[in-house]
Amino acid sequence: MKVVTLNINSINARLPLLLKYMESTKPDIVLLQEIKTEYNSFPFFEIRALGYDAKVLGQKSYNGVAVISKKPVKVLNENLPNFEDAQARYLEVLYDDIIFSSVYMPNGNPLGSEKFEYKLKFMDAFYEHAKKLLIENEKVVFGGDFNVILSSSDVYDEERFKNDALCAEEVRRKLTALKYLGCYDLYKTLRPKDSGYTYWDYGATAFVSDFGLRIDYFLCSPLMAQKAKSCEVDKSLRKTEKPSDHTALVAVFEE
Numbered sequence: 634m635k636v637v638t639l640n641i642n643s644i645n646a647r648l649p650l651l652l653k654y655m656e657s658t659k660p661d662i663v664l665l666q667e668i669k670t671e672y673n674s675f676p677f678f679e680i681r682a683l684g685y686d687a688k689v690l691g692q693k694s695y696n697g698v699a700v701i702s703k704k705p706v707k708v709l710n711e712n713l714p715n716f717e718d719a720q721a722r723y724l725e726v727l728y729d730d731i732i733f734s735s736v737y738m739p740n741g742n743p744l745g746s747e748k749f750e751y752k753l754k755f756m757d758a759f760y761e762h763a764k765k766l767l768i769e770n771e772k773v774v775f776g777g778d779f780n781v782i783l784s785s786s787d788v789y790d791e792e793r794f795k796n797d798a799l800c801a802e803e804v805r806r807k808l809t810a811l812k813y814l815g816c817y818d819l820y821k822t823l824r825p826k827d828s829g830y831t832y833w834d835y836g837a838t839a840f841v842s843d844f845g846l847r848i849d850y851f852l853c854s855p856l857m858a859q860k861a862k863s864c865e866v867d868k869s870l871r872k873t874e875k876p877s878d879h880t881a882l883v884a885v886f887e888e
Contacts, residue, residue: 634886635660638735638776638849639870640832640879643669644699648676650873654881655683658867661703662728664776666737667877668697675699692721698735698777700726706733716758723759731857732770736777741798749798752780756807760814763852767814773854775816778879780848781808783818786828787847799848817858819851819884820866829866832879840871849882860887 637660641647644665655663663685668675671691680687680701690711691697698721700706706726712718725734736759741752766773782799785791794800812818820829830845838844851864864884871880 634662634888636662636664636733636774636776636851636884636886637867637881638664638666638778638851639881640666640737640778640849640877642667642877642879645670645674645676647875647877648679650870650876652679652683654870655685655701658883660883662733663699663701664733664735665699665701666697666735666778668699669694670697688724688726690721690724695720696737697721698724698737700724700733700735702726702728704728710734710762713755713758713762715762716755718755722755731772731774732766734773734775734777736775736779738778738780740780741801741804744796744798744801749801752798753803753807756804760807760810763811763816764814767816767854771854771856774857774884775852776850776882776884778849779808781805782846782848783808787830789830789844789846799846811852815855816852817855819853819858819861819864820847820882822858823861823864829882831866831882833871835878849879851882851884857886861885862887 671693672689675689685701686705687701689699706728710725713723722737739752741749782788829847831849832846833840862885867881867883
C-alpha cells in the first residue's frame with residue numbers, strides 16, 4: 634500500500650501536476666494539505682476520472698485538507714473533535730481497518746502572537762486526540778505538514794530559524810511528546826542519517842542549493858511502523874514548472 638502526503642499549496646492551481654503524478658505513481662492514498670478551496674470548488678470530477686474517491690474539508694482561499702483514495706473511506710472526524718476551530722486543518726478517515734489523518738498544523742509566526750498561541754492550543758488538542766486514537770487502535774497513520782522543525786538536522790541552517798515558530802522549543806517538545814505515546818517518525822525511523830527535506834521556499838536558489846526544511850511527516854502507531862517497507866522524499870514534484878513549495882513524502886506499507 635502506497636501512501637503520499639503533500640502540501641499542494643492550492644489544488645486547483647496545481648491540478649494537472651497532481652493528476653499526472655498520481656497517474657504515474659499510482660498511490661493508494663493521498664493526504665493533501667493547503668488545498669485552498671471550498672468543497673464545491675474541489676475537482677471531484679477529475680479525481681474520480683482517475684479512479685479515486687475524495688473526502689474534503691475545505692476552506693475558501695486558505696488551509697483545507699483532503700484524503701484521496703482508491704477505495705471508499707469513512708470519514709471519522711472533520712477537524713479535531715476536542716478543539717473548536719474555524720480553520721480546516723484536520724481530516725480523519727477509516728480505510729479498511731486503518732485510520733489515516735491528513736494534518737495541517739498552524740505555522741504560528743510570529744512568536745508571541747495570537748497565531749503562536751493558536752498553534753500551541755492546536756498542538757495540545759492534537760496530542761490528546763492522538764493519545765486516544767493510539768490507545769484504542771493498533772493501525773494509525775498521521776500524515777501532513779506539521780510546521781515543526783524537530784532538530785538541527787531537519788533544517789539547512791538552524792541559526793536562521795532561531796526566532797521562528799517552527800523551531801520554538803515549546804513547539805518541538807509538544808511534537809516530540811508524541812513519541813512517548815508510541816508514535817514513530819517514520820522517515821527518521823527508516824532513514825536516520827538522511828536530511829529528508831520536504832520544503833524549499835520559492836527563492837531562486839533555495840531548491841537547487843538544497844536550502845530545505847523537514848516539516849512534513851508520517852507519524853505512525855507501532856504496528857504501522859512495523860509494516861512500513863519504505864519512506865522516501867520524492868522531489869520530482871518540486872522540479873516541475875510552478876510547483877508547490879513542498880514536495881511529496883511517500884510511504885509504502887505491507888498489506
